[in-house]
Amino acid sequence: MTRLDSDAYDYDVVISGASVAGSAAAVLLARRGVRVALLERRSDPSAYKVLCTHYLQPCAYPVLDELGLVPALEKAGAVRNEARWYTRWGWIEPKAAPAGPELPYAYNVRRSTFDPMIRSHAAQTPGVDLLLGHNVTGVLQEGGRTVGVRVSAPEGEREIRARLVVGADGKDSSVAKFAGVPARQHANERFSYFAHFRDLPLRDGITHSWFLEPDMAYAMPNDDGVTVVAVIPDKKRLPDFREDLEGSFLEFVRSLPEAPPIDSAERITKITGTVNYPLHSRKPTAPGVAFIGDAAITGDPLWGVGCGWALQSAQWLAEAVAAAATGRGDLDKSLMAYARRHRRGLRGHQHLAADYAKARPFNPFERLMFSAAARDESMARHMHLFASRLIGPLRFLNPVALAKASAVNVRHRGVAGPPARPLHTGS
Template structure:
């Protein structure tokens, strides 16, 4: 069987895979990027569309930002959250720096842009229409991948193999990496609208509760509007998708005005989307993006974490690729620690809420406090933008401030009632 040798072989040419390929090649590595789709314009259909502010610096480094802005992707100001206590609308400190922005962009626009940057990067050998059919192992270590392309099979050997092939990762399956699955009590449908259906065209909106929804203004002058009800609503949606979708959105407090726009797509979605988590490394192998951790789409973390997890892997391993398997595995251990530290706590909270439970007392305190206190609202924005982790998000000083704000609110309310 014919085979070729690279420093890194990456299976999956979407956001995480292309990011890893670009960064490895810029560091001097020779990279094989294996993508099953034949067209460089292929894209993922199911997506939240939101990219968190924490990923934007890396997108600038990659050269993605000016290209998506040229394509019409709007910079998104802090997300406006509806809660049963009112709206949370984070604003900068008086006289302070503007709050960091994210982006909303359709994958139809984003995926080809990132892939073409990879295609144009010296050192990246993009192999379109190639499917990974197995891994090559020696002594319990992954040393390559077997691919099928154009009816022929061949091996690609590499110092490191990267699985960037999404939530149903074949690389993880071939490597025998188990998958932890958490049931999602909600399902999701979205559609694109043209027209002024939102109060502000540069703000993403999310309706927060046991039943949820979000609306993201995106490129092409379109707004992606999604509902994420609990599965008790599923029979109504199965009986009449158009009617149930429209009726659900019409009940949202301060929701989108669908009559002011035109739906220009079919209603797209899924009725079952469990959260998946895998160990992100094995000897000679790493998983990035959804292959390592696939979260609940309502939070809009997938694209940002795809960019970022790939960059963490490259940072931990790029200087070790030519130093032997032991050094590569030490780099993989560093990546595994980074991946766990950055994502596991956040995934735990997301998975816990995916069960459909009501807010717990801590969540009620923080969200109510954020409605009433600009500082607490900015803190929530930093967490939702993934600039801080769970420990800082739930710091005692933050909870104490929110509790004090809410207590003062109750006292003022009682005083007004007594009058």
């Protein structure tokens, strides 16, 4: 086994999980001179996560850009993710200001396209050893610090020692389990089902989201002319829904305002979903360990944020620890810097999401901001920045924005809105 330095580390960093977070971190660390082992328990280089509706939020764009993946995504037909959102006050339709910059975007791209793309990008990056079929089965610890992993590999069991072990192994992170880092769970009172369609036209060819309080639905155009349609109802509806899954799914979609014409489209995947998907949050570091992506925070699928956060957390980690991971700095301090950046970026969003996951209707702040966004273009742009996770809750709900939303709504009093639509009631 190659020893890289007198401390007998095999690698500077070993990453468990070669999906979105792990592959991105491997590239970004290796480009900064870090020697990386990227371990993936699955042996198929084209493996991808099936349980995902693959909307990469605009917050992911700077990371995709740094990774150098934007041309490949465009070439693969990934769809820039403009969106319109249905609310009881009408549609929120963010548009660039006249003569203003274009709205930030990233991409809708199927995981069957994206996962192999980002993983092969990592494999081709000098400094990254992608080791497929390598299942992390334990961590090595010395003096209370994690110093490597135990792995079950095609050639047998082995140990890999590294200065830093990164858990990029998803919401049920085995690294976290072995290193004894628990997760805090928040109940999710909605369930979700989705399927992919061809020949499903959507107005302006853009993503549609329906806020039905408390239910939710999406239709999102992706690469290769494929549209994913998702329904995310209150769990109270689950027993009825399950009695005839296919019929319930189709009926739910048909009943949406400006419903996508699914009956004339071709369904190309089965209806897939999850009926219990709690949110998880975990301390993003422990001695000798960092967590990125879902292993650190598993958001509510309803918001389509997990891949964006996986990419962002990979970038934050690489920026914070690259120097120390090669022995040029204090690794513990670097990990603290990463943990701070992670908390600053995501904690507020996760807090709001955990509350909304109670399947409650909008609270007074949400009613104020969403109604104003449906009525006013600049409020719609403000909402777009928040939904894109480019600004956090504090900036979204800053006093100026709240005052402006109130003024928009006062001006709007007495102006006829769109016809009132019945909301899904959960019955």
